[in-house]
Amino acid sequence: MDMSTPAKKMKLVMVGNGMAGVRALEELLKLAPDLYEVTVFGAEPHPNYNRILLSPVLAGEQTVDDIVLNPLDWYSENNITLHVGQKVVKIDRNARAVETEDGMRVGYDRLLLATGSNPFILPVPGADLPGVIGFRDIADVDAMVQASSQYQHAVVIGGGLLGLEAANGLMKRGMQVSVVHIGPWLMERQLDEPAARLLQKSLEEKGMKFLLQKQTAELVRGESGRVCAIKFKDGDSAPADLVVMAVGIRPNTELAESSGLHCNRGIVVNDTMQTFDPRIYSVGECAAHRGIAYGLVAPLFEQAKVVANHLAQHGISRYQGSVTSTKLKVTGIDLFSAGDFMGGEGTESILYSDPIGGVYKKLVIRDNKLVGGVMYGDTVDGAWYFSLLRDGKNINELRDHLMFGQDHCGNLGHSGINKAASMTDDMEVCGCNGVCKGDIVKAIREKGLFTLEDVRKHTKASGSCGSCTGLVEQILAVTVGGDYSATPKTKSMCGCTEHTHEEVRAAIRQNKLLTIPQVQEFMQWSTPNGCASCRTALNYYLISTWPGEAEDDPQSRFINERAHANIQKDGTYSVIPRMWGGNTTPSELRRIATVAEKYNIPTVHVTGGQRIDLLGVKKADLPKVWADLDMPSGHA
Template identity: 45%
Template sequence: MNPQQNSRPYSNSERKQKIVVIGNGMAGARAAEEILSRQRDTVEVVIFGDEPYGNYNRILLSNVLTGSQDAKSIFLNPLSWYVENDVTLHAGVRVTAIDRENRRVCGTNGVSETYDTLLFATGSRPFVPPVEGVDKGGVFVFRTIDDCAHIADWAKNCETAVVLGGGLLGLEAARGLLTHGVDVTVLEAAPYLMPQQLDVEGGKILAQTMEAMGVRVLTSAKSVKVVGSSDVEGVLLADGTTLQCDMLVISCGIRANLELARESGLQTERGILVDDQMRTADPNVFAVGECVQHRGATYGLVAPLYEQARVVADVITGVNPNAGYHGSRLATKLKVMGVELASMGRMADAQQGDEIVTYSEPGHGVYKKIIVRGDKIVAGCLLGETDTASALMSLYEKNDDCPVRRADMLFGKASQAGGDDILTLADDALLCSCNQVTKAKVIEVIGQGKTSVLSIGGCTKAGTGCGGCRGLVQQCIEAFAGNVAPDPSANWYVPGVPMSKPELVAAIQAKGLKSVSAVYQALAGGKDDPASKPGLASLLKSLWHDEYIDERDSRYINDRVHANIQKDATFSVIPRMFGGITSADELRRIADVADKYNVPMVKVTGGQRIDLLGVKKEDLPAIWNELGMPSGHAYTKAFRTCKTCVGTEFCRYGVGDSTTLGVKFEKRFQGVEFPHKLKMAVSGCPRNCAEATVKDIGVVAIETGWEIVIGGAAGSRVRAADLLARVGTHDEAIRIVGRFMQYYRENAKYMERTAAFVERLGIEPIRDVIVNDTEGIGERLDREIQAAVDAYIDPWSEANEPVHPKQFNALIPLEPVLATSKR
């Protein structure tokens, strides 16, 4: 930490590249992380931060104010992170001067550092309007952890508060103050709330909703003076009225911190001017984050900041000197005081001649408006009901054409199967076609106290086939279970152990339970419920890895014999064909096996491989040996196959090498287990011949690289996958895909496909974790999936080493010696 050690002159080429970052906020610290992940050994990173802490997630500050999150829990990089990564952090030191000629930065307390590369990440600060009296006691801004603490502290002795500014942050501050038992009034100078995201009507509807929650809203309210002696006592408005209050929180937007850049001679307007490489006019000086102006735009949301950090790290470390940031189309999903809001672009950008699609339902706080220009979405907002948000935001971000039937943008599938439908459905109508369960039967068991989809499935089988009717069963519960006592088993992870997943995991870990039978002994009084066995086995394996004690009786038959049981109790055998590519030699062996073992059907599958159907259990080991190909895992909850199209290898339209990437995916992830099966596809161009957009994970080549999409499905329901990320290279695609896989492994429920998983969590939160690494778990996820990859063993090797002598016997012949003895 001694600055003197670092003040050697810049000349020795063997010396590490020294990068000095000014600003330890979300952008600065993220840039440092990105740099270290690329070039740990040849760079030295020094960070100045004027808050005396590590780096925290500012987005979550409103949760700290409401008390729903502890201040400690929002730290992204605690001080120990800097030590572990050899990053010198000058915490609480403000940079006072920069000598660009000698490449030196000077800070308070006499700290001084030379640099090879300088990175501005000075961020922004709250804008305080020039109103008389804002220096009085009890007037706060809302930007830092300390601000939160001061506001909460002052609120203890307050009855009334005014929030100046009806934007997102102001409303969050109002929510925070409500939880401290204070009467809150929000003042907005514009004629409506959230003028950045909404228009007049939407803003009015939001105001109604806010008022219903107990926040008073005054719009078109211009404050001219803060009144009071030493502490604030009220706010004088332009119309002459005075609003009494004991505290005032100012939330009037942000302004970039530019003084230091200006003083050191860098060009600034609303932000520090940078090119697509985030470089200022000085080739050794870069800038990222809220302090930046790029192509005329400034950004205050986290996603663009993180993208800028990746670009600047590529450029500074030389990993990709041509990396470029090309600006962001801003689309976000927010929760304002618990009200859902999705926003794209700015409503104010509407022009004459634009097509306006709106729906308004003020009584329920719902307002939707999309501005369309030439079939493209220019801007939009969904307030109060955001079921189409993911699809819309994807259209907006990709600048794709919006649907011809414009109403599809506003109303999701939910409205077609709304709450009323279940009531009009006849009693003898089938809810579950797979298991022939009628509405009347479901209502009957609801009356017996079964009030969860799981428990209803347990006694009627409804929803246990394709699962497509579970939404209807849920609606039935909502419509008919009003007076029925809730079923405590609804939250159990498996029906046979009375615990939710977190409780169960805690108990398993506390008691060191490593086998399914041990769990039953310790947690279920020794009763080994058969229906719960596979779920427990899956959980235990994910918790204990190679320490897990595998009891084969907990497996479904398919997983005992590594083949898929068929309707006549024969099995199907699908060997792996990486990326759907085979050879004459493999085909010859398959043909020989089919002949020798009288395989009744040889079929090409939808996953681009070959299925041998009607195989006897006893023949499985010999067939595997003679095929000489690894298992395709077509029988289990694991990575299945990666379908590909031929891409640039042969196709005239191909823009990416899809076959090579597909083979890489399949070689890497074969055998990795998941909460449910997982299918992939790689398409070599957006024509998407491999149908990647209806796979659990799909990858589609575009001119600039690859698009990774997740959560697609084409089974009992069809769902288009959501865009997770765009990347440049195969390696990046493999890293992002692996990271999502591990996240899904850890966070999905047992038997939850990615489509349901992505819908349950939302694509944006997933993208934040996987792509932007907002939780700081990215590297751990990478390590865990690598461990799963490394643990791969071809299950068909059990052909020669069966776990039990009778593993592959269906029928055991009677032993003649012992045969019959009459009694």
């Protein structure tokens, strides 16, 4: 009988619990699931979440739960010890151990530093005032949401990608937002001036304000001790109840530097993602590879694969840098840029500009190769242009048709299915989760997937912002052919039930169901109380099918009915006091004017029905607005 004891597992400690580090663990588990005893330290009190999707959370389009990538169950299922809310403050390289702020000490055989980055806070007077924050994590989003419910004026410093996403989210929360930018145009790292002007015009139409070529001199303290205004070096100023710094990020190298690791604009790593100490690896925004610290998802996930390869002791993978591209999705505007889009000496530019239609394209060519491009309004061929750029393909034969996209440059036809089939395996499909076509095809074939939901579960593609859902379905259809199971067109009411709206209405009518609990019990609802979506629908179906008999639940009415106001796209409300045929009194007009001033209601509008509409009322103010008006609601 073999009495030998099993080999003791090596200890892997990871400092940081973000997207790059956890992706490295996922890749490692695929290659060598039993090689390490893994311990993870995260400074935030959350499991791994998708930092890219903080903007939709701020805008109220998603919740924190929606953006969690690896729930707590995932760590336990994979035997990973997770310490959340624990900041590592010391690395003892001689004893090979890390220590936390609370005094916990854990030894390692291999250490992975994935400490990410910190928002850069401008060193100006008042930068430490309450109400001045960065835009980096869930805590920042919570602070912004809280401020939006109490204050009106927000200033975002920084007109880059992150700043515009923060401004858009705050605007949707009902705040008046001004974007301060030192450059002559927005997103100068990703856009040339014509594209940036189109973007600015579109955002101004949504209500965003811009203060370009402005340098911040001081943030002013108000009587409450909180920030109240921003002053500029040219003497101008603007009100600011909330200031969001989005002027850039700095790699978080403090821990690495304190342990004697070489740092220069990041934790310096070689092509195997190892630091000066070969037992210590680094990945993500904190790592500097060949002088570059990347802040986009695709390069970080490429680094993660290399780290996993070496931690798994395969030792054959190298990271040689990345060509990056940029997309803007959260503001509802299509934008794409990559490479050297500014052009210059030795380059040629092909331009297409339609300002009225809101479309602009610029392709930059050098030595018969595409070296850069920027697109606004029509980005459908972005992935194809990016593959031409990255692969250094000779485009001489395609030149005359290049501007018109992939479908016009050969035998690709015009259907979406053909477009999916023509994509190469390394073309990115899901930017939120760094998933390429090859990852999806491999999962479909190896795991026998037939539905979009299966693909989403195994690859995470289309599981975040949803903009790539159509393309994922096309790839699925091409890969499995006749076995493809299309997403059913008839959807259930919500996640609480598998029944459709039609089935629920029929059951209410045929079985004379009169209350929401009766319907839920009869149709075997999967949740005890339903959700905001199904309760409003059930209440409407009940009182419309059995008027006077069914039980009306006021809390399950649509928000417009409950609040006697019409909800707007930005989350504020429109209040219309009743006015018969335009007839009113001086007393009513005086009350309306007083309310508009008292609650800082931005727009007072005379409707086509000869009534006065107060637009931009905050939800929290609605009861007080109606009380002060002392007028009935004019149902709109």
